[in-house]
Amino acid sequence: MSPPLLFAPLELRGVRLRNRIVISPMCQYSAQDGLVGDWHLVHLGKFAQGGAGAVFVEATAVEKRGRITHGDTGIWDDAHVPGLRRIADFIRGQGAVPALQLAHAGRKASMARPWYGNGPLTPADLERGDRPWSTIAPTATPIDAGWITPRAMKEGDVQAVLGAYRNAVRRAVAAGFDILELHAAHGYLLHTFLSPLSNPGPLQDRMRFPLAVAAEVRKAWPERKPLFVRCSAIDDVEGGWSLEDTVGFAGELKKIGVDVIDCSSGGIQGSATAATKMLVPRVPGFQIPFAERVRREAGVMTMAVGLILTPQQAEEALQAGRADLIAVGREALHDPNWPLHAAAALGVDPDFAQWPVQYGWWLTRREGLLRKLGVRK
Numbered sequence: 536m537s538p539p540l541l542f543a544p545l546e547l548r549g550v551r552l553r554n555r556i557v558i559s560p561m562c563q564y565s566a567q568d569g570l571v572g573d574w575h576l577v578h579l580g581k582f583a584q585g586g587a588g589a590v591f592v593e594a595t596a597v598e599k600r601g602r603i604t605h606g607d608t609g610i611w612d613d614a615h616v617p618g619l620r621r622i623a624d625f626i627r628g629q630g631a632v633p634a635l636q637l638a639h640a641g642r643k644a645s646m647a648r649p650w651y652g653n654g655p656l657t658p659a660d661l662e663r664g665d666r667p668w669s670t671i672a673p674t675a676t677p678i679d680a681g682w683i684t685p686r687a688m689k690e691g692d693v694q695a696v697l698g699a700y701r702n703a704v705r706r707a708v709a710a711g712f713d714i715l716e717l718h719a720a721h722g723y724l725l726h727t728f729l730s731p732l733s734n735p736g737p738l739q740d741r742m743r744f745p746l747a748v749a750a751e752v753r754k755a756w757p758e759r760k761p762l763f764v765r766c767s768a769i770d771d772v773e774g775g776w777s778l779e780d781t782v783g784f785a786g787e788l789k790k791i792g793v794d795v796i797d798c799s800s801g802g803i804q805g806s807a808t809a810a811t812k813m814l815v816p817r818v819p820g821f822q823i824p825f826a827e828r829v830r831r832e833a834g835v836m837t838m839a840v841g842l843i844l845t846p847q848q849a850e851e852a853l854q855a856g857r858a859d860l861i862a863v864g865r866e867a868l869h870d871p872n873w874p875l876h877a878a879a880a881l882g883v884d885p886d887f888a889q890w891p892v893q894y895g896w897w898l899t900r901r902e903g904l905l906r907k908l909g910v911r912k
């Protein structure tokens with residue numbers, strides 16, 4: 536049997552991943568004024584120790600008004616760099632590639648943290664000191680009734696946001712990240728340009744600004760470092776952005792020099808990952824078919840994500856050519872050592888050699904003892 540693809544290293548431009556497992560970006564809503572702290576270092580550090588090929592820092596705001604909540608991490612100021620650098624250095628020190636997701640929340644900015652309601656800010660949030668702020672979007676259309684109405688972006692806003700992305704890339708380089716991802720999914724700013732539900736008009740016009748951002752970022756990001764874009768491959772709402780649109784968009788991104796399309800879905804009218812009303816049923820691996828079609832039809836590498844639970848499921852997707860990378864999110868919250876456990880399950884690491892030596896040395900000896908005691912076969 537050929538060695539599992541999940542543990543075959545992957546070269547992306549000048550960056551080498553030790554395996555094909557990527558920890559998906561996951562907001563912690565735990566930053567202060569955009570600054571990362573010890574929580575972020577330990578949270579992300581666990582995943583690097585846990586054997587992932589790359590570890591993504593959560594959606595990090597390129598502008599202060601582009602935060603989802605008051606707790607979002609930021610990269611709109613040079614003061615954000617040292618904390619991010621500490622995280623990137625630690626991830627790299629553990630053999631994983633440090634990756635960062637750049638984001639602008641658009642009309643989904645100024646929200647309550649998930650555990651305080653995951654919706655518009657309420658009087659209870661105000662009492663906690665979380666005040667609302669004004670938001671921008673392609674049109675002055677709120678997400679739904681009860682949400683803040685964004686201001687429609689003017690030419691000055693377009694230039695300001697492009698400049699913010701440019702500066703964010705410069706800071707990401709200074710912080711030592713090796714992969715960048717543009718968040719163009721889940722109802723945030725770039726996605727609201729793409730979707731006809733938030734930005735009526737011809738497809739070419741809707742794609743113009745997200746493509747301009749991608750081009751600007753590619754120009755500022757070193758040639759040897761890969762660039763990913765996360766898309767909501769479908770809006771999952773009647774009359775919304777379609778998989779066919781994503782294939783076309785992916786083709787344009789490829790021409791700009793985007794290396795990987797990260798295929799998520801949903802979020803244009805509310806929650807993405809925590810959504811309860813969807814047309815496409817949430818079953819294990821429900822978004823893998825999106826990664827497969829984009830890969831096949833746009834001829835670009837893809838990352839599959841969403842309810843990928845077992846190493847066997849991940850391996851099958853890679854073997855079948857449905858994706859090039861596998862991202863795990865909540866499964867890694869549940870088990871930060873998911874990649875190391877996957878390596879054991881697929882027979883790649885029978886003797887804890889891939890574990891940090893501080894743990895592996897002990898676990899090998901313990902395994903011998905457990906065998907002798909008959910606890911292990």
Ligand SMILES: Cc1cc2nc3c(=O)[nH]c(=O)nc-3n(C[C@H](O)[C@H](O)[C@H](O)COP(=O)(O)O)c2cc1C
Pocket residue numbers: 559560561562563593594636718720721765799808840841842843862863864865866
């Ligand atoms: C706590 C949490 C925070 C998240 N934050 C982000 C984020 O910052 N950026 C993003 O693109 N997706 C975010 N997501 C979505 C995940 O990256 C992932 O796509 C989703 O959880 C589905 O994968 P899973 O089933 O393996 O968890 C978040 C999900 C969770 C659970």
